[in-house]
Amino acid sequence: MVWMTAAEALKVLNVRPQTLYANVSRGKIRAKTDDADPRRSLYHRDDIARMAQRSNGRRKIDVVSAQAMQWGDPVLPSAISTVHNGRLFYRGQDAAELSVTATLEDIAMLLWQSEPGQPPSLPLADSAAPIVTDSALGAGLLALALRSAGDPPTLGRPAADLRAEAACVLATLTQAMAGPPTAGACTISRRLAQAWQRPDAEDMIRRALVLMADHELNASTFALRVAISTGASLAAGVLAGFTTLTGPLHGGASAEFGRLTAAAKLHGAETAIGQWLASGRPLPAFGHPLYPEGDARARTLLNLLPKMEPYAALAAAAEAQAGELPNIDFALTLLAAAHQLPDDAPFILFALGRCVGWLAHALEQVQANHPIRPRARYVGPSEGIY
Template sequence: MMDWMTAEDAMAALGVRAQTLYAYVSRGRITAQTDAADPRRSRYSAADVAALADRKRRGRKASDVAQNAIAWGEPVLASAITTVARGCLYYRGRDAVGLSQSESFESVARLLRDQSAPDLVPVTDAAIAKGKTAGARLFATLAGRVGTDLPVAGRSPRSLAVDAASLLDAVVTAAAGQDSRDPAHERLALAWGCDADGADLIRRALVLLADHELNASTFAARVAASTGASLAASALAGLATLSGPLHGGMASRVAVFMAEVKRSGAQAATADRLMRGEPLPGFGHPLYPEGDPRAQALLERFETPKRWAAAAQAAEAAGSGRPNIDFALTALAKHLNLPDDAPFTLFATARCAGWVAHAIEQSQTGRLIRPRARYVGAPV
C-alpha cells in the first residue's frame, strides 16, 4: 500500500516551498491525493518524495541534463522573442498581460517578429479553404500554401515579414470562415455572433496566446524552419503538434472534466479524479507555480460561469493549483456561448503569430536543429 505524507513533511524532505511542491505535482513528479480526514488538504506520495529527494542529493550528469532538457528542463536554444520570468510572460521584454489591455493581435504579431512597419497584405479574392470546422480549414489553408510559398532559407527578415503578414491573414480568414480587412478579433466575433464586449475578450485572448516561449508546437515550427522550409510549412508543423491532447487539445480535456462537474458536483468530481491519481486538467502550470497570469488576466474581465467558479474553488482547495489558460478558454467559450471548438480555434489562430516569429528567427541562424538520441537499445 502506498504511504502518504503531509505537505509540510514533503516540503521539509525536499527543502522547497509550497509553490515548488505544487509545481512537482503539476509536472507529474509527485502523486497527490485529497486527505480523507480533511478534504481541504492534500497528501503526497512518500515514495515519490523520497525518489525526488535522492535525485537532488546525487545531482545530475551532463547526459542526464541533456536528456531532461526537452521536458521543462534547461534552455536548449537562444531566442529574443518570449520568456517567462518571475511568474510573468514577456514578448520581447514587454509584459504580455499589459499588452492585452489595449493592443491588437496584429500589432502583437508584428512585435513578436520584430517588425515596426504595418503589415503589407495583398488584397485577394482567394477562395476560403473548405472544411466543416475551423480546425479543418486551418490545416487545409496551411497545407495549400506549403507547395507555393518560398522557403525561408537565405531570405531577409523584411522579405519574410511580407509572407508572414499574408500567412496570418489567411489563417484568420480560415478560422473565421470569411474574409475581410477587419482586425482578427472583429472577424472572429462576427463569425461567432459576439457583441463589442465579446470581441474585446477575443482580442485579449488572442494577444495572451500569441506565443509562449519554446513550447512543443513552437519547437516543431523551429525545427521545420531550421531545414529552410517555408513559413507555411513551419506553421503547419506547429499546428499538427498543437492538435495533440496534451497541448492545444487540453481544452477538450477540461471540457470533459467540466461535464463530470455538472454530473456530480465540483468537490466530488475533483475528489474522484485525484483518487484515481489523475491531475485535474485546466489547473496548475509548471512555469507558473503562483498561477497562470494569462488565465487571471482573462478571467478577471468577465463573470466566471458558476460551474467553472465552483470547479476552480474545489481544485485550489484540493491543492491542484489555480486555473491555467486552458481553463480560462473554456470558461470564456461558455460565457460567450461559442462553438465547442472555439478554444482550439483561438489557440491555433493566435499561436500562429508565435510560430511565424520563431520560424523567422530560426531561419536567420542558418543552423539545422538536429539533436542526438541517447541509445538504450540492444548492444551493438
C-alpha cells in the same frame, strides 16, 4: 600504481566490462598482461582517469539535455518572449499590460520586428478560395497543407520578404478558421466576433488573442523551429506547430476540460475532480510549471470574467484536491461559456493567437541557418554494438 586491475578500472569508469574491452580494442585505453597472473590484464591509470572524466561529462550532458526536454533549462536562445517571476513578456514588454489596448496585429508588428517605416502588411483575406469543412481544425490543417505544397523554402531569403509572407500565412489560417472577412472587420478579433455573432465579446477576444501570441519554447513552437531549421517554408513550419497544438496536453486541453466540466455538471465538481485524479490523467486547465503562483495569462482574463458554475466549483476543488490553480485553458473555456461562443472557440483563439508567435520564431530561426538535430541517448539492446 600506474596499472589497475579490471575490477578497479570498472569501479572508476562505472561501465560494463564490454565497454572497457571495447575501449582497449579501439586504442583508447592501454592494457598489458598481469605479470602475476597471465590470464588477467591490467589497465593504464591515466587512460582510465581520462575516460572517466569524459564519461562523467557525457553523463552530465545527457542528464541536462533530457531534463531540458522536460521542463528543464532553456535549450535555444530566443529574444521573442520569456516568463520571469510569474509574468509573461514579449520582447521585454509585459503581455498582460499589452493586452489592455493592443490588437493581435500590433503584437505581430512587435514580435516580427518590423523595420522602422516598413511594417508588414497584414492582408484581411487570403487570395485563395475559402476552404469549407466540418470544423475549424480541419479547415486550418487543410489550408496550411495546401500552402506548404507550393510555398518556397525559407533558406536564404530576405527578411522583408519573409515578413510579408508571414502576414499571408496568418491571413490563410485566419480565413480558414474564421471565414472570409465581412465589412468593417479590420482586425482578427473583430472578424471572430462577427463570425460568432457576438460583437459584445470583441474586447475579450482581442485580449485573449494577445495573451496567446507567444509563450517561450513550448511544444508547438519547438516543432515549428525544428521544421524551419531545415529550410522548410513558413507555412510548413506553422503546419508543424498547428498539428502539435492539437494534442490534449497542449492546445487540445480545452476539449479535455470540456469533458471534465460535463462530468462536474452531472456529478458535482468535487467528485469530478476526484475521479479524474484517480484515473491518473493530467488535470486539464489547471496548473502550469512556469507559473507556480498561478498562470498570469489566466489571471488577466479571469479578473474580467464573471464567476460561473460549474467553473468556480471546479477551481475550488482543483486547488483543494491537487493544489493547482486555473491556467489559460480554463480562462479561454470560461470566456467562451460567458459569451456563448462556439465549443471550438478556445482552440481557435489559441491557434490564431499563437500563429503570430510561431511566425516570429520562424523568422528568428531562419537567421540561425543550421538544423536543430539533437542526439538520442540509446537505451536499446547492446549486442553487436560493443
